[in-house]
């Protein structure tokens with residue numbers, strides 16, 4: 103199976119056979135979150151997509167070193183090399199240490215990843231923990247003639263680099279177009295060229311997060327952290343570099359330039375970019391203010407939500423789209439995913455109740471083959487899920503006594519579910535609302551409704567608050583009351 107995996111490579115804009123540099127080892131680097139605020143559901147989609155990729159590579163038997171960084175320094179307002187950094191700004195507003203902000207949101211991020219059953223990476227390096235490596239890299243880039251210092255800030259010289267390299271190799275954009283879309287330098291600007299970007303930034307007196315360097319006190323530019331950390335842990339050229347599509351034009355373009363200017367090689371063989379989660383067609387983002395927090399989605403506490411959805415329903419919803427397609431958020435789509443996820447889990451619950459027959463009406467080998475074909479075709483999870491629903495149909499048919507499976511096919515079916523539903527898709531069995539616990543919840547909800555109808559609001563509030571203390575959130579709507587675990 104291994105040799106058949108095909109991955110769409112942004113760098114070449116084609117699907118390519120996946121051949122690791124040093125099999126069975128695979129180096130995977132994914133740009134991680136910036137931890138000055140909560141991750142929104144869009145960020146989660148990207149990490150769930152790479153979790154699928156990581157899980158499938160592991161399933162194929164590769165020994166994956168998965169590095170996903172934490173950006174905890176030097177992230178300035180906008181993409182320009184100026185303004186306040188977001189950590190210091192928030193720390194000042196809340197009168198706490200910047201590292202308290204970092205700690206709070208790193209823990210929050212880990213908690214959300216656990217709820218979504220996202221496997222932890224092998225290494226999770228932080229920008230602040232790798233200042234020395236970043237300074238070394240800036241020094242080498244300067245020695246190689248691709249960077250210059252002005253008043254304590256070091257800039258990457260894009261014009262000089264472009265003379266011998268293709269700066270826009272990742273996006274194929276024209277340099278002239280880029281220049282046309284970039285602000286004029288003006289007399290005050292220290293940069294030599296409009297496209298130059300900062301590798302190291304001089305700290306203003308009010309800037310709290312600062313480190314000593316050969317160019318005075320300052321802090322690293324955003325792009326250099328990923329170049330320094332990926333090469334430290336995975337080597338100058340490694341197998342796969344990933345991140346959201348929005349990172350390709352600037353962050354990843356600059357990472358490639360930095361690595362070429364420092365190590366004279368491409369940092370990664372395959373560049374993988376995940377598409378965006380959108381709300382009414384617009385990209386979900388922190389700055390646009392249309393970002394759902396995962397907790398809001400679980401509880402249903404958001405004006406755009408009709409009810410809450412469990413983490414596995416949301417994970418299933420994300421996996422029902424291919425990672426390179428946009429995924430638009432809607433209550434209807436989530437309702438459909440909720441139904442689909444429950445149908446899948448209900449069928450799996452029946453598996454142990456099936457008894458083998460002497461003959462088989464179904465050949466599971468074919469389905470298994472098609473599941474691999476789907477995943478080998480650039481991790482096509484929606485096609486995989488469609489194949490798994492064929493397995494669901496078989497389970498239900500056999501359970502209803504309308505078909506049979508022999509021992510061998512029944513065993514294969516169980517292995518198929520374990521491999522693809524649990525290991526590869528990373529779904530887990532949540533307490534279904536149709537089992538005993540669900541029935542108990544229905545009973546409690548009915549009691550609360552009776553209390554409400556009797557105008558006994560003290561009791562109905564008491565039930566809601568007690569459940570909340572137990573981590574169960576009720577959501578009332580015109581269709582009735584639903585519950586979800588927080």
Ligand code: AMP
Pocket residue numbers: 133134135136137143144145146147148345346347348349376377378379380385386387
């Ligand atoms: P950030 O914390 O903003 O640096 O983003 C962390 C990761 O989430 C990056 O890989 C982004 O490309 C990705 N990302 C941001 N917005 C979205 C979105 N709406 N849908 C999917 N991924 C996103």
Ligand code: ZN
Pocket residue numbers: 132133134328345353
């Ligand atoms: Zn990065």
